[in-house]
Amino acid sequence: MSEGGANKKGLTVTPVSKIMDKEYIRRALMRIAHEILEKNKGMEGLCLVGIRTRGAVLAQRLNQCMEEIEGRGVPLGILDINLYRDDLTLIDHQPVVRETLIDFDLNDKKIVLVDDVLFTGRTIRAALDALIDFGRPANIQLAVLVDRGHRDLPIRADYAGKNIPTALDDDVRVKLRESDQADDEVLVVKRKIK
Amino acid sequence: MSEWKKTNLLDLQDLSKEEIDLVFETAKSFKEVSAREVKKVPALRGKTVVMLFFETSTRTRTSFELAAKRLSADTINIAASSSALSKGESVLDTARNIEAMNVDMIVVRHRSSGIPGMLSENLKASVINAGDGCRSHPTQALLDIFTIKEKLGRMEGLKVGIVGDILHSRVARSNIWGLTTLGAQVTLCGPSTLMPVDIEKMGVTVNYNVDEVVREVDVLMLLRLQKERQQDNFLPSIREYAKEFGINSSRLKQAKKDMLIMHPGPTNRGVELSADVADGERSVILEQVTNGVAIRMAILYLLSGTHKSIETEQE
Numbered sequence: 001m002s003e004g005g006a007n008k009k010g011l012t013v014t015p016v017s018k019i020m021d022k023e024y025i026r027r028a029l030m031r032i033a034h035e036i037l038e039k040n041k042g043m044e045g046l047c048l049v050g051i052r053t054r055g056a057v058l059a060q061r062l063n064q065c066m067e068e069i070e071g072r073g074v075p076l077g078i079l080d081i082n083l084y085r086d087d088l089t090l091i092d093h094q095p096v097v098r099e100t101l102i103d104f105d106l107n108d109k110k111i112v113l114v115d116d117v118l119f120t121g122r123t124i125r126a127a128l129d130a131l132i133d134f135g136r137p138a139n140i141q142l143a144v145l146v147d148r149g150h151r152d153l154p155i156r157a158d159y160a161g162k163n164i165p166t167a168l169d170d171d172v173r174v175k176l177r178e179s180d181q182a183d184d185e186v187l188v189v190k191r192k193i194k
Numbered sequence: 195m196s197e198w199k200k201t202n203l204l205d206l207q208d209l210s211k212e213e214i215d216l217v218f219e220t221a222k223s224f225k226e227v228s229a230r231e232v233k234k235v236p237a238l239r240g241k242t243v244v245m246l247f248f249e250t251s252t253r254t255r256t257s258f259e260l261a262a263k264r265l266s267a268d269t270i271n272i273a274a275s276s277s278a279l280s281k282g283e284s285v286l287d288t289a290r291n292i293e294a295m296n297v298d299m300i301v302v303r304h305r306s307s308g309i310p311g312m313l314s315e316n317l318k319a320s321v322i323n324a325g326d327g328c329r330s331h332p333t334q335a336l337l338d339i340f341t342i343k344e345k346l347g348r349m350e351g352l353k354v355g356i357v358g359d360i361l362h363s364r365v366a367r368s369n370i371w372g373l374t375t376l377g378a379q380v381t382l383c384g385p386s387t388l389m390p391v392d393i394e395k396m397g398v399t400v401n402y403n404v405d406e407v408v409r410e411v412d413v414l415m416l417l418r419l420q421k422e423r424q425q426d427n428f429l430p431s432i433r434e435y436a437k438e439f440g441i442n443s444s445r446l447k448q449a450k451k452d453m454l455i456m457h458p459g460p461t462n463r464g465v466e467l468s469a470d471v472a473d474g475e476r477s478v479i480l481e482q483v484t485n486g487v488a489i490r491m492a493i494l495y496l497l498s499g500t501h502k503s504i505e506t507e508q509e
Binding site: 080082083084088089091092093094096097098099100101129130133134135 | 197198199216219220222223224226227230231232234235236237240265495496498499500
């Protein structure tokens with residue numbers, strides 16, 4: 001699948017390739033849920049924390065998978081990392097901050113942090129700082145739908161839906177039903193500067 | 195959601211409905227921060243906020259200072275009585291000297307209207323109005339409206355009564371702007387000597403009968419009778435004011451069931467409201483104070499992201 005055309009920044013956008021579809025995403029999440037349960041030997045002390053916006057959606061879905069497997073879910077939290085970003089002094093306008101909702105005690109818990117795309121690792125760094133302000137978890141693990149490489153920081157995913165080799169200027173776009181009002185898919189958009 | 199472009203916060207009338215909503219949305223997140231065990235986020239690390247208070251304040255100054263500290267900014271307090279102002283330095287010179295120490299934001303309160311505006315035109319630092327004369331107190335109005343929205347869930351069509359010394363009240367003026375912008379209907383009530391002429395032009399109604407107002411409204415906002423501004427015989431006596439306009443539990447018998455009682459503080463118990471009303475079920479006075487920190491965090495956060503591009507004028 002591919003399409004051409006120029007966007008407003010004067011970049012030629014071509015081609016677009018779909019690397020995950022709805023079924024692929026569903027199976028990947030189910031596999032990750034199994035892996036999490038296997039590695040943690042069950043759900044004792046386990047919690048899911050999703051990073052706004054799509055990480056929160058994915059955490060919710062992972063919890064549904066766990067319900068299917070084990071008959072019950074785990075405590076679920078939502079984290080907004082904007083206040084912990086390392087580029088607040090560099091960007092022009094402050095990002096819109098939304099509520100962080102973690103209504104359980106995370107001291108001594110096993111936290112699985114969930115995000116959609118793992119890229120530079122800077123979001124995860126911010127999320128780790130934010131989580132530690134809430135307490136002292138036993139450990140923090142990372143689950144992502146897509147790992148696209150190009151890390152700026154020594155961070156890795158414990159669970160990944162798919163590893164994709166990308167060029168630095170590629171765009172990886174995740175669309176999810178709940179957050180994007182579109183069918184689930186993951187696209188890689190190759191960008192070429194005119 | 196709309197993008198924040200303001201570099202100063204001088205008046206509520208500078209803000210659009212969308213910008214007010216953005217402040218509220220941001221404040222909601224910050225309220226959660228204040229409820230944590232570790233009440234601090236690193237968003238304003240390395241920024242310096244100066245509180246320049248030419249008029250006394252407990253609530254507002256503490257609230258701004260806590261807000262700045264919870265965002266990891268550094269804060270300094272300057273009170274007029276203990277600064278070079280008492281040695282005859284002008285307001286602008288004081289502010290310019292403070293700015294020369296590379297501060298990012300100045301929170302200012304002054305008894306004269308327009309001082310924050312004048313400073314904002316002459317300084318590169320962002321200026322936040324924490325009350326100027328009888329004119330404007332934008333963060334107070336924002337926290338009042340945020341509290342109403344949180345409690346009642348809506349603004350459109352809501353009836354809000356403001357009772358007291360409207361003439362001298364910057365809180366009333368800012369609230370009138372904010373409330374009418376968001377679609378609420380405002381009724382003012384108070385002694386005719388303390389009601390500004392032609393205030394109806396702000397889109398409000400005036401009713402001198404406090405019992406009628408109590409019956410109608412969803413929210414009753416009481417203002418402090420500013421004893422320091424009553425030297426010019428506006429009132430026969432404080433007692434007479436308390437009898438005519440003071441809110442007590444017998445007066446509240448006719449009120450709607452879920453009507454809220456609000457007060458910007460400090461309260462004069464026994465004057466504008468009785469002690470049992472101040473501590474009663476309807477009262478959200480302390481919640482206003484809690485929300486004040488969240489609103490001020492939101493304002494500091496949003497302003498810190500915009501940079502002044504205007505050249506400062508040099509005389």
